[in-house]
Each structure stands twice: as structure tokens, then as C-alpha cells.
Amino acid sequence: MSRQELARFLRDRREKLRPADLGLPAGTRRRTPGLRREEVAGLAAVSVDYYVRLEQARGPHPSARVLDAVAGALRLSPAERAHVFRLAGTDPAPPIGPVRTVRPHVAGLLTRLPETGVVVTDATYTVLARNPLADALLGDFGPHPNLARRYFLQGQRAERPEGGPFGPIAVARLRAAADRYPRDEPLRRLLADLRERSEEFRELWRTHPVHAPGHRRKTLAHPDLGRVRVNCDVLAVPEDDQQIAFVTADPGTPSARALRHLVRSVRPHHGGDLR
Structure with missing residues (x-):
């Protein structure tokens, strides 16, 4: 685990975020840019002391769950999230679901x-x-x-x-999404609905396009x-x-x-x- 590099990366990403990016009030007494540590801790559902120690390179080895929560709080991209896991020396868990907002x-x-x-x-x-x-x-x-x-x-x-036709293209992408996001409930519901109601979908799914x-x-x-x-x-x-x-x-x-x-x-x- 590279504690110093992880700490620097977390500080850098926190300082680049604006409160408005997360729907938080800007307030009037912010002496430095970016989010406060307590705001990140609250969004990640970890204690402020725990998060502060991570940023000061003196924290314990964070679990995959904590890293996932911090990555979500900091709005990290998939590539940045994977980088955080590498710095922590932890195997990344698959993302819960696909990104559903637009840059x-x-x-x-x-x-x-x-x-x-x-x-x-x-x-x-x-x-x-x-x-x-x-x-x-x-x-x-x-x-x-x-x-x-x-x-x-x-x-x-x-x-x-x-x-x-579009059918094989759609099934190929949905198969790839199912592999990447096995825990995504909206995707599970979509696939179940398509399997139940479309014979064409069921046949294409079996061909692995x-x-x-x-x-x-x-x-x-x-x-x-x-x-x-x-x-x-x-x-x-x-x-x-x-x-x-x-x-x-x-x-x-x-x-x-x-x-x-x-x-x-x-x-x-x-x-x-x-x-």
C-alpha cells in the first residue's frame, strides 16, 4: 500500500470538487478550495477521523467497501477509482452500476x-x-x-x-454490461423483462454476439x-x-x-x- 501517494491523490481530488457539484451549500467561510474533509467523510459514511487519517497517510489499510464509498463521494471516474484501489493495494470490486449522469x-x-x-x-x-x-x-x-x-x-x-439489424449490437453491449455490473439492479430488471417478453432477445443472448x-x-x-x-x-x-x-x-x-x-x-x- 502506497499511503503517501493515496493521501496525495485523495487530497487532490477533494480540492478539485466544488460543493455545488454535489448539491452542497457553498457557505461563506471556506478558506481553501474544494470540499471539506468532513463533507467527504459524510458522503462516504465513514468517520471524519478515519478519513482525515487517510489523507494524512497514517490510516489503516482501507477495505474495498471504504474505497468504493470514498470513490463515490469524490465522484471519481472508473479509471480514477481503479487507480485508488491500486494505490491501496486492494483488488477492486466491480462497480455497482454504470454511470448514469453526463459530463x-x-x-x-x-x-x-x-x-x-x-x-x-x-x-x-x-x-x-x-x-x-x-x-x-x-x-x-x-x-x-x-x-x-x-x-x-x-x-x-x-x-x-x-x-x-440493431438487435445483435444491443445484446452484445448488454452482455458486456452484465459482466461489468453484476450487482446493478436496474440492469437485472431490464434483462429479466427482455428475456420474459422477447423471443428474439432470448435467441440472440444465446449466440453471444x-x-x-x-x-x-x-x-x-x-x-x-x-x-x-x-x-x-x-x-x-x-x-x-x-x-x-x-x-x-x-x-x-x-x-x-x-x-x-x-x-x-x-x-x-x-x-x-x-x-
């Missing part, structure tokens, strides 16, 4: 690309954020916005997808515009195990004109939780 620089893409449909999903294909054009193009996502649920249970599918994010072309059936031929390019956000899908049309085509028409018809809104 500000990712959220900014939604507003900076008005003529591109943008959808951000977590490791379970739950839609975390989308821009107005994506809403207008893809339709209502419902109270539980999840692309796999939408595909397998609601029958909303692209016509003539090039590169194969493998897929990497990339480029696909598909034709969407829009209720007002008719068939719209679009490109779907996926960018991975590895630090949060998320994906950003960019939906565009080839310049100069009727589909591009259709997207511009939609852009003029939509009004901006907030599409997800941001951090």
Missing part, C-alpha cells in the same frame, strides 16, 4: 450540433440525454427511455439497416417526413462507459433537407441529467 463537455455537444441528432446512452442503452433534433427524429422515448427496450419490446426499428461501436446507415420511417436515410456514428466515452450516437444525413440529399426542416420546427430543451 458537461459531453452535454455541450448536444447544443453545439443543432443539425445533428445526438443521443447519449449508458452501458445498458438507457438514454441519458438527447437533443431536440433527436427527439423530433426518433420520436417519444417514453417514461423509461432505453434503446434496447424500444427495439425488442416496442417494435420501433429502422427499415433496411445496413450493416445488420460481439460488436464494437462504429458507423451504420439506416432508413427511418418518420410519421411526417416519410423515409429518412441517415448515418449513425457512435463515439465511445470510455471513462464513463457511455456512448454518443450522432445521427446525420448526407449533404444535398432529400434526407438532409428533411433534417433541416425538423431543426426549424423544434425548440431547445434539456434532455438529461448533467454533471
